Amino acid sequence: MRTIKLIALAMSLLLFGVAKAETYPSHPIKMIVPFAPGGTADIIARPLAKALGEALDESIIVVNRGGAGGVVGAQTVAQAKNDGYTILLGSNGALTISQHLHPVPYDATKDFAPVGLVATSQFVLVVHPSVPVKNVGELIAYAKAKNGRLTFGSAGIGNVGHLAAELFDSMAGVKMLHVPYAGAGPMTTDLLAGRVSLAFPGLSSMVPLIKSGSLRALAVTSLHRSFLLPDVPTLDEAGLKGYDAKTFWAILAPAGTPKPVIKKLNTALIKALKSDELKKIYRETGNDPDPSTPQELGQRIRQDIQKWGEIVRKAGIKKSK
Numbered sequence: 258m259r260t261i262k263l264i265a266l267a268m269s270l271l272l273f274g275v276a277k278a279e280t281y282p283s284h285p286i287k288m289i290v291p292f293a294p295g296g297t298a299d300i301i302a303r304p305l306a307k308a309l310g311e312a313l314d315e316s317i318i319v320v321n322r323g324g325a326g327g328v329v330g331a332q333t334v335a336q337a338k339n340d341g342y343t344i345l346l347g348s349n350g351a352l353t354i355s356q357h358l359h360p361v362p363y364d365a366t367k368d369f370a371p372v373g374l375v376a377t378s379q380f381v382l383v384v385h386p387s388v389p390v391k392n393v394g395e396l397i398a399y400a401k402a403k404n405g406r407l408t409f410g411s412a413g414i415g416n417v418g419h420l421a422a423e424l425f426d427s428m429a430g431v432k433m434l435h436v437p438y439a440g441a442g443p444m445t446t447d448l449l450a451g452r453v454s455l456a457f458p459g460l461s462s463m464v465p466l467i468k469s470g471s472l473r474a475l476a477v478t479s480l481h482r483s484f485l486l487p488d489v490p491t492l493d494e495a496g497l498k499g500y501d502a503k504t505f506w507a508i509l510a511p512a513g514t515p516k517p518v519i520k521k522l523n524t525a526l527i528k529a530l531k532s533d534e535l536k537k538i539y540r541e542t543g544n545d546p547d548p549s550t551p552q553e554l555g556q557r558i559r560q561d562i563q564k565w566g567e568i569v570r571k572a573g574i575k576k577s578k
């Protein structure tokens with residue numbers, strides 16, 4: 258009798274989820290962007306909200322809720338009602354890196370329902386022109402000769418650009434001196450002045466500086482070349498086989514969101530990412546559309562948690578309390 262009741266309950270919940278999906282969405286959806294307005298997250302979010310809204314035939318309202326490197330906005334969604342009307346534009350900082358650096362008020366693998374990947378963004382290894390190297394092999398030899406005195410800048414401890422450099426150190430068998438800054442702006446200023454020798458900044462903002470000769474690009478950090486810098490090799494091509502460091506952007510909902518709703522969101526997301534207008538906007542700003550299934554996104558999050566956790570430990574970055 259108990260088994261029959263459990264089966265009946267499961268069937269009723271399934272039918273309830275299907276019924277919700279059939280009427281979903283019936284009013285506007287909030288997309289929480291866990292960063293202040295005007296940055297890369299907005300470049301991803303606002304055209305996506307338009308295209309996704311068109312695919313769902315409903316309005317998507319972008320709400321910027323910044324703080325703690327994306328953690329505040331992510332927590333907002335983790336604690337939201339799981340009805341599909343609050344979704345997160347998440348990135349690997351808050352989802353796969355922050356937990357290795359300080360306590361976070363959610364579990365990225367349990368408190369969210371993955372919907373799908375949106376896009377990935379590459380970094381580029383750039384050196385100041387005064388650094389006497391022309392390729393990655395020469396840089397590795399130069400770093401070894403400097404014996405820990407070659408400096409690299411980043412926009413702050415634990416951001417993906419910092420960890421991209423630590424991944425380079427680990428794979429190349431070198432040790433460089435990290436100089437963290439309070440943001441990408443002051444780091445770029447000192448890099449251009451030669452006060453730090455190299456960095457792994459976001460690619461799109463560096464293209465004008467590379468083309469003007471203010472900085473020298475040695476490699477990009479994904480497994481494929483950038484259409485913005487097609488003549489610059491990948492680090493994988495340059496000898497660090499398997500090197501891959503990117504920022505990813507993805508849509509997630511609160512855990513427990515009905516599966517039919519997740520499926521409807523994912524179908525609409527894939528349709529939105531096929532939009533010629535959206536693809537053009539993303540590629541012009543150095544972002545690669547990268548649609549996926551919810552399962553693929555969940556796997557990506559788990560793999561990145563392990564990958565960046567290992568790099569944090571190897572680099573000796575201490576977790577704050």
